[in-house]
Amino acid sequence: MATRHVIVGGGTAGLNAIRTIRAYDRGESEVILVSAERPYSRMVLPYYLGRGIAESHVFTATPAHLAQLQVQAHLGRRAASLDTAANCLTLDDGTRIEYDDLLIATGSSAVKAPVPGADSPGVHSFWTLEQARGVVAAIREGSHVVLVGAGFIAFTILNAILALKAKLTIVEIAPQLLPRMIDRTGAEMVEKWLRRHGVAIRTGATLTAIEEAEGRRRLRFREGEDLLADVVLMATGIRTNLEWLNGSAVRVNRGIVVDDHLRSSVGNVYAAGDVAEGLDLVTGQPAVHAIEPTAMEHGRVAGANMAGQDLAYRGSLLMNIVEVCHLDIASFGAWDDPTAEAVAAARPDRWAYRKLLWKGDRLIGAMILGMANDIWTTNDVGMLKGLVQAGNGLGAWKAHLRRHPFDIKPAFIASGTTARLLPETILGRPSVPVGQVM
Amino acid sequence: MKVLRIIPERCTGCMRCELACSYVQTGTFQPARSVIRVAPFEAHTSYAPYTCPQCAEGWCMTACPVGAITISPVGAKIVLDDQCVGCKLCTIACPYGTIFYNPETQKAFKCDLCGGAPACAEACPTSAIEYVEAETGDWLGVFAATRAARHHEMQVAGAEVG
């Protein structure tokens, strides 16, 4: 009998696993997908909100694609419980599915700030397609949108809100914008930049309640004036979708604990993406990243192992990039490691700022701010990522980069980083494009 | 597959590859839109062109959330403009810094080997760029390291003399 792989969750990690299984076995095994939602990419939702793309563009696999990949799909169904002793998954409608191996890739959900009124109409999250549709319908030209939370996800939808010609106010409980992505100096620069582009900002503001106010929302704070909003968007955090695993033998810490093969504490159960606590490439420690590239790599490695390969994963590199009003903001690796040696430099006239973090002569993280039309910004973002990824000692080039943090290229090239990186692949073989799998 | 082999010792820094590339890629001569970039070494006394090595992993391609990067018939990783949403994930995923973002079109762009007839190789008067059947490689590493070491020695010598 053909091996039966069951994939739970059809997001980035799940789809990458399916494609990888098929790239190896060309359709020999049985693949069953159970997913609460149709496969789409969450990180593309902001472009749909900004009307840059049609809704149909967010889908990563249509039913026809799934059929072509010979996937038996249970869409709109949720996994309800897992019996690892019997190798059996039960769905929310009672359907029982037996498996040879199973991948947990159920991602995360948005969590609203726990204040009275957070669940009233007009207060939205922006995490699923369904929620995005709600926000698309709510925001009109001239609407006053209050974005609660100034983290990375909030920033990914900022351009879209402005493109809709809405008035935007950002409120953040922390004393700075993007507290988990950039340092204080960078955040101050971003704040100045956004104010210049007409965005109102309140940091250090603790929201206490949201009330109805003649069809609008009144936001109350511990200190300071109330705000009146037409639309409230909460980007106040996420939690992993793991409640259905309660009572199962799968070990969960901050996420599902996985080994370097993306295998959980149960040998034939794998986990990938936002739900998995896998190895961080830079720190060598387990971490939950909750970013797209990690979900993609996890999914591919898990898929390869499910397809019978014996593939160890080197770990994921934390990385984020977001553009707001043509200002690029990026950070990666151990950009906030307090024990690292940090070197920062700014060019305020060009809205450029960067910080390089070192352990000995190895670059372990970086933060970079710069104008999107400054071609060197993009160039350097990639090369800095390459230096962190390769993790090679830079010898004398460290001194160069300390003195000239805006002159990355000669250090990258002369340190032979290209030669170190070229043999690296995630699967131990050249990648196959999405459209050429089967 | 055929790749762009770069022989840095032959480069004179004339920048014709950048001009040719931007012309083919955008229809106008604007080196800022070129996807091959001439880098200076040894305090601008030597130069070498640098571009996408069409790496085996294709970090840009695998990172793209919407599958907007694919492999062309000549083996180049190429951006499908009608699929790209401009999220920039590829620009941070590529560890070589060789995929770019155009703020005007809001799309990523990179070397596509001009569909099999690279303009840079044709334009180079000294054959510092060749389009040949070969494994891709680190064409510049050793060259740049020696130039840098030489420059450093000269600086030290200069400091001792002066």
Ligand SMILES: Cc1cc2nc3c(=O)[nH]c(=O)nc-3n(C[C@H](O)[C@H](O)[C@H](O)COP(=O)(O)OP(=O)(O)OC[C@H]3O[C@@H](n4cnc5c(N)ncnc54)[C@H](O)[C@@H]3O)c2cc1C
């Ligand atoms: C607006 C927005 C912007 C973002 N921007 C970026 C960005 O720029 N860069 C970046 O790196 N990351 C970004 N992210 C994060 C990124 O989208 C996630 O890290 C990524 O989607 C994680 O992939 P995943 O496969 O783990 O989970 P998901 O993509 O969330 O997929 C999980 C799937 O599981 C399904 N599911 C959940 N529970 C069950 C259940 N019980 N049974 C069956 N199915 C279930 C869900 O319906 C979904 O289909 C963004 C996210 C959002 C919302």
Ligand code: SF4
């Ligand atoms: S910018 Fe375009 S090509 Fe690059 S990852 Fe985003 S959608 Fe894909």
Ligand code: SF4
């Ligand atoms: S742009 Fe970068 S990641 Fe993409 S193929 Fe070229 S070198 Fe590889």
